[in-house]
Amino acid sequence: MSETMQEASVQDVQERSVIDRSVRYPVLFFFTAAAGWLFLATLLGFASSLKLAAPELWDACPWLGYGRLFPAHMDALIYGWGMQAGFGVMIWLMARLCRVEVKNATTLIVAGNVWNVAVLVGVLSVWGGYGTSMPWIYFPAFLWPALFLSYSVISGTLLMMFKRRRGGEAYVSQKYIFGAALWFPWIYATANLILHHTGGSAVMDAGVNAWFMNNLIYFWFIPVGLSSAYYIIPKIVGRPIYSYQLAQVGFWALAVLAGWTGFNRFLGGPFPSWMPAIGGAASILILIPVAAVAVNFLGTMAGRTSLMHYSPSLRFTVFGGIMFNLYGVFIALSSYFDVSRYLQFSYATVGFDILIIYGFFSMVIFGAIYFIVPRITECEWPSGKLIRFHFWYTSYGIITIIVFMIAAGLAQGGAINDWSGDFMDSVRRGNGYVVALAIAWALISMANLAFYYQLLLMFFGWGRKTEGPTLIHKKPGEAMSAEAAAGFAKEETA
Amino acid sequence: MKTEFSRFILGLTAAFALPWLLLIVLPYYQLSTIEPELYSEEDEVDAAASYPPAWTGASSDGESVYASSGCIYCHTQMVRPTYAGVDMWRKGWGGNEEDGLARETRPQDYSGDSYAMLGYMRIGQDLANVGTRHTDRAWYHLKLYNARTQVVDSNMPSYKNLYRKRLIDGQVSDNALKLEGRFAVEEGYEVIPTEKAEALVDYLLSRKMDAKIPGQGVEKEVAAASTDK
Numbered sequence: 001m002s003e004t005m006q007e008a009s010v011q012d013v014q015e016r017s018v019i020d021r022s023v024r025y026p027v028l029f030f031f032t033a034a035a036g037w038l039f040l041a042t043l044l045g046f047a048s049s050l051k052l053a054a055p056e057l058w059d060a061c062p063w064l065g066y067g068r069l070f071p072a073h074m075d076a077l078i079y080g081w082g083m084q085a086g087f088g089v090m091i092w093l094m095a096r097l098c099r100v101e102v103k104n105a106t107t108l109i110v111a112g113n114v115w116n117v118a119v120l121v122g123v124l125s126v127w128g129g130y131g132t133s134m135p136w137i138y139f140p141a142f143l144w145p146a147l148f149l150s151y152s153v154i155s156g157t158l159l160m161m162f163k164r165r166r167g168g169e170a171y172v173s174q175k176y177i178f179g180a181a182l183w184f185p186w187i188y189a190t191a192n193l194i195l196h197h198t199g200g201s202a203v204m205d206a207g208v209n210a211w212f213m214n215n216l217i218y219f220w221f222i223p224v225g226l227s228s229a230y231y232i233i234p235k236i237v238g239r240p241i242y243s244y245q246l247a248q249v250g251f252w253a254l255a256v257l258a259g260w261t262g263f264n265r266f267l268g269g270p271f272p273s274w275m276p277a278i279g280g281a282a283s284i285l286i287l288i289p290v291a292a293v294a295v296n297f298l299g300t301m302a303g304r305t306s307l308m309h310y311s312p313s314l315r316f317t318v319f320g321g322i323m324f325n326l327y328g329v330f331i332a333l334s335s336y337f338d339v340s341r342y343l344q345f346s347y348a349t350v351g352f353d354i355l356i357i358y359g360f361f362s363m364v365i366f367g368a369i370y371f372i373v374p375r376i377t378e379c380e381w382p383s384g385k386l387i388r389f390h391f392w393y394t395s396y397g398i399i400t401i402i403v404f405m406i407a408a409g410l411a412q413g414g415a416i417n418d419w420s421g422d423f424m425d426s427v428r429r430g431n432g433y434v435v436a437l438a439i440a441w442a443l444i445s446m447a448n449l450a451f452y453y454q455l456l457l458m459f460f461g462w463g464r465k466t467e468g469p470t471l472i473h474k475k476p477g478e479a480m481s482a483e484a485a486a487g488f489a490k491e492e493t494a
Numbered sequence: 495m496k497t498e499f500s501r502f503i504l505g506l507t508a509a510f511a512l513p514w515l516l517l518i519v520l521p522y523y524q525l526s527t528i529e530p531e532l533y534s535e536e537d538e539v540d541a542a543a544s545y546p547p548a549w550t551g552a553s554s555d556g557e558s559v560y561a562s563s564g565c566i567y568c569h570t571q572m573v574r575p576t577y578a579g580v581d582m583w584r585k586g587w588g589g590n591e592e593d594g595l596a597r598e599t600r601p602q603d604y605s606g607d608s609y610a611m612l613g614y615m616r617i618g619q620d621l622a623n624v625g626t627r628h629t630d631r632a633w634y635h636l637k638l639y640n641a642r643t644q645v646v647d648s649n650m651p652s653y654k655n656l657y658r659k660r661l662i663d664g665q666v667s668d669n670a671l672k673l674e675g676r677f678a679v680e681e682g683y684e685v686i687p688t689e690k691a692e693a694l695v696d697y698l699l700s701r702k703m704d705a706k707i708p709g710q711g712v713e714k715e716v717a718a719a720s721t722d723k
Contacts, residue, residue: 055641055650067567068563070567131562132609178506194522198526201522201528202610203601204521206612263517266612268578270600337577341580412616419584428647
């Protein structure tokens, strides 16, 4: 059955702390390294959007051109932060849910180092003018085997953990992690082999590239994010998932539909027209798993949403859940020609990508990190105030990016579709919104600095040693709810 | 329990493998093996020519400069048919309208590239047919050096790193950029394109995706629509 809040026996508590100790170093390693990348990624996001607003800025220096800052920003965000933080969450969750210890912590850390070095070389190459310009496969061709190997070690560990698992039926979270671990190497190898090592159709290269981007979203970012949300939400509100059946439907519907998407990034593109069409249709049908997730989360939290006032994990996770639903709706809408003729290739493209990678995935992962780190370091977050700061600056930033990029997309698209008008109209109309993009990334960078600072304190064991978790707000009169918000924390540390 | 686990793995694999095979592997093979078509007499094209046309002048160096400079983030190379956008109605986007050649892009149009730079965003103009719109090398060089020399409020980044400023040795070089007003360099200096800039311009000049399609004649209606305006 699902994640019920069972009475934890003394034995359970001991078992958990043994498991937590076994994953401690790899998980902390991935989190802190990822947070460093995140800070760099958001600074690059700020610099690149500033370049859009002021094109002559720093123009003597090729390293600071938009065409290099933007891919470096996306690389650091996806491979440096996103996937790496995801590894940490996957490892911890898998160990916890399978109730098995990690035996190869050192191997994982070695794999993690290989990953980091490869990403570093990759980002520097893109920055230095050796990028490929293939969206999200920007790294030079020689790097992918290193990333592939490193990932295989991590995913092999996860798959073995699942196989050794104790206890009956698998939780939905485990299934999502298992899926992500299994699918990604296949996706990554396919895309890289076709793009770098075969001389086939140039157009299909671009198509496979788009398929890779969507598969990375639907077969990796979304499953990993959902696995965390399916764990955190029931845990913190202290009741099982509303419907296990529905969760199953959502899982399989996503798995069956996701692989067909991708070509819908090029509606009307130079492909046999069934290919973008089937991508569009699948994107619309993905509303089914999206709705299943929404109903399940709402049903689980019904009547206990006030816990969001206290629990950082729940608050970040719920924000991510809302963004996930928005993404589903926007992508379904953009699969219609009436919408895509305006939004395709506009600023909305980057808006949607940020919506899913940052608005959904990163926020859910922040939630998980706020939950996991105190358990493996055995100390509490130093400051609830800084968590609040992190949440509000990030969410303001994300909402700004999404609202302004969609507005910019509509303004641009409207001007381009007025075919008798001057093309520059679309540039002029889009320009103002770009300033908001720069401001939003600046806000998010500040938030991430606070996050990184707190995480480093935890890393060095300088967290609070007092009893009870750090909450966002704690009022004396609401001590009861605050305790409930702490959820499992209390019974574990007891 | 054992069978349930293997059924789970089988399910995951099948869910992924089906689109992988039908959407990626087979079409990739199919599109990679399109044979060039020959024109017939009705097409009124030089008999020796075939579609897609053999590529001339396009260099892979140019493509790699295009890639490493990140042109793809703001420029598409993809003209959508009218059901998906009015790209073809924009002057010059679909190709040479006066000869009635304007049309949407097709898979064969990219056969000379190693990767089709279809694009990510369209902040600047579509470049699928930029080679038919502009044939003057100096125009490209000025644009790349600083787009504000031509359009006052363009937001295209400057690619000054593709150009070199040097002391004039005797006479001004033929290929020196004609920079005026606030873009002018100090007396006695000139700005000349590097090899990379020349390669990039070669690549851009090769962007002509309006070759006639064998057996389809000229698409009169489209041509009429775009020249009417």
